[in-house]
Each structure stands twice: as structure tokens, then as C-alpha cells.
Amino acid sequence: MHQDAELIARCQRADASAFDAIVARYKTKIYHYLYRMTGNAEDADDLTQEVFIRMYTNIGKFRAEASLSTWLFRIAGNLAVDRFRRTKNSRRLVTSLDAPIQPGEEEASRDVPDMTMAPEVLVGRRELADQIESALAKLPAKLRSAVILFDVEGMSYDEIAGVEGIPLGTVKSRIFNARVALRDSLRPYLETE
Amino acid sequence: MYTKMNMCPNAEQTIVGYIDGNLATADHIAFERHMASCSVCRTIERELRMTQTLVRTLSSAEPRQDFEARLAARIADVKLKPSPWWMRFALPSYVKPARRTHLAIPVVAMASLVASLGFVYVARVSTLKSGPTQTAAASDETAVLSELANQHHAASASQSLGDTSGVVVVASDMATGGSW
Numbered sequence: 001m002h003q004d005a006e007l008i009a010r011c012q013r014a015d016a017s018a019f020d021a022i023v024a025r026y027k028t029k030i031y032h033y034l035y036r037m038t039g040n041a042e043d044a045d046d047l048t049q050e051v052f053i054r055m056y057t058n059i060g061k062f063r064a065e066a067s068l069s070t071w072l073f074r075i076a077g078n079l080a081v082d083r084f085r086r087t088k089n090s091r092r093l094v095t096s097l098d099a100p101i102q103p104g105e106e107e108a109s110r111d112v113p114d115m116t117m118a119p120e121v122l123v124g125r126r127e128l129a130d131q132i133e134s135a136l137a138k139l140p141a142k143l144r145s146a147v148i149l150f151d152v153e154g155m156s157y158d159e160i161a162g163v164e165g166i167p168l169g170t171v172k173s174r175i176f177n178a179r180v181a182l183r184d185s186l187r188p189y190l191e192t193e
Numbered sequence: 194m195y196t197k198m199n200m201c202p203n204a205e206q207t208i209v210g211y212i213d214g215n216l217a218t219a220d221h222i223a224f225e226r227h228m229a230s231c232s233v234c235r236t237i238e239r240e241l242r243m244t245q246t247l248v249r250t251l252s253s254a255e256p257r258q259d260f261e262a263r264l265a266a267r268i269a270d271v272k273l274k275p276s277p278w279w280m281r282f283a284l285p286s287y288v289k290p291a292r293r294t295h296l297a298i299p300v301v302a303m304a305s306l307v308a309s310l311g312f313v314y315v316a317r318v319s320t321l322k323s324g325p326t327q328t329a330a331a332s333d334e335t336a337v338l339s340e341l342a343n344q345h346h347a348a349s350a351s352q353s354l355g356d357t358s359g360v361v362v363v364a365s366d367m368a369t370g371g372s373w
Contacts, residue, residue: 035254151248172206183244
């Protein structure tokens, strides 16, 4: 945290190496969050760059009311929601298993996982990962963000409340509702245990 | 299968806190006692914990190797394209340059409309304020003329008909700039 404050101060004095240090420190976290939010590497990459461009252009206005991490994730979340709104009619995050396979698309990528196997056996397999990603993509953006920030990014409830600008109780409620929805989507994997 | 209808009161936040290890010790113990006798909460807790485990198995994703180089190029591009001064006033800095042009036109048009309405309003107010002053000035002018007319009639009445000396006096006074 202190290191972030020092980097911000140096950034505000136009120290390019401090900006590079912040990028190096946060790019993977932000990219990972955006990848899970958008479900697509290209969008995640583009939005991660946009996050740092916004940081670059607004660093002069940054006051230490929130942590750098909170600020960056807030920008990332807003960008993801904005991108999702603009593209939801033109591109579907979730691919229907019934949809016809497009030319060039690998048929194997749409295979339905073997639901008779225990979850721990399937862990690490691409099929299960695809199912979890599809289940995440089906969540409303607010719920998806809350569960990703907690379960994937490892943030605390307080930090999520700061990023999302919501009360602590709402954070818990969103995480609960997200897990219930995920559980319903992933039920075949749960019932085998 | 359960629904929110058959969940215990306040179970939602308690279960989340219990799974995530965010309950106070006393609450944690109390909820464990509760679950021992409540199959619904026990089932929810078990399923949601398993769901959390599944979500946490997702592998980390990494940005491309040339991320920094591409970012540097985009930032250089941002530096090279400063917004016009009027656009900076009209739109916040977080609006993308590409969207600024589209947004700027209606924003500037609206600002112009507001400025025009403001100007009309100010002009109207100043007209209303200056109205009574002008009326007062006009009535002063009428009073002076009336008094002059009275003086002239009085002077004329004291002279015989056909005598034009009064007119000559007035004309000479006017020519020399003297007072009436």
C-alpha cells in the first residue's frame, strides 16, 4: 500500500518509471479480472490497456481516498460493464450447445463434459473450465464482478465494497446470489460428490 | 432443491460469511449449531462451498507478452492528439477521443442554446429595469416643455398682438446660447 502511494506520487511528478512499475504490478490482476468478466482474451487485453490509459490521463486527479488497486479495479469494472452493454446485442458471451458449428470452429470445444466423473477428477480439464466460464458469463455483470473479485482475485468484502461502491451487506448478498446461480448452472458437477 | 422462501431468516449473509470465514467466532459457532439441526442450511452451505471450489479452479490468465509495448504506443497516441480546448471544457477527460467528436456536437449545441437563452434573459431583465427610468425622464421632459409653454403664453399675453419682439428675443438668446 505504501509502495503504491509512493508510485502514485512519483507518477504525478511525471516519472515514467513509476508508471511502468504500476503497470507491471497490476496488469495481470486487471487482465485476469477482465478476462473473467468479458470471457474473451481480445476484449480483456484491449480493456486492460484502456484501464492504464485512463490511469495515465487521470493520475493527476487521483487522491488517496481509495487505494490504487480499488481505483484500477473500479475503472476496469466500469469499462467491462460498458463494453458488455455495447456488445451484448452483437456478440453472445455464451455459446449454445445447440447452435450450429461455424466453419473453422473446433467441434471438440463444444463437447459436453462427462458428468459421471467426480469434480476433483475434472478439475484442470478444459471442459470443466469451459462450463465454469459459461456459468460465469451467464451471471448478471454485478454478480459476476462480486464473485470474481472475491473468489478469483482474492479481495476482501471491504475491498469489493470500495471497488463497486456498495455497502458491505450488498457485497455479501451479491456473492451469495452469484454462487446460487453458479451452483444451479454447475449442478451436474456438484451432485456427483 | 430449495428456494429463498424456505431458507432460514438471515441465512443468506450468514452462510456466505461462514463459507468465506468472515463470521465472528460466536456467530460461527452458533451457525454450526444451527446447521446441525437444519438440513436446508446444511445443504446450501455444502453446495455453495463446492461451487466456490469449482470457481477457484479457474486458471489465471496472462496478458500478451508485448502488452507494455502496445500500451506505450497507445499512450504516445493519446499524447499526440490533445483535445481542442472547447472540447476539454465540454466533456470530461475519461470520454474516449473517438467518442468525443460525436458527443461534442450536441454538448456544444446545448451550451450555445443555454448561453443564448441566458443572454435573452439578461437583456429582458435590463429592459424591465430601465423602463421606469425612461418614463421618468420622459415625464420630466414634458414638464419642462409645459413650463416653457406657460412662460411663452404669459409673455405673449403681456404684449400686444402683432408684436414679434418676444420671438426676436428668443431667437437672439438661442443664437448666443443664453438662457431662457
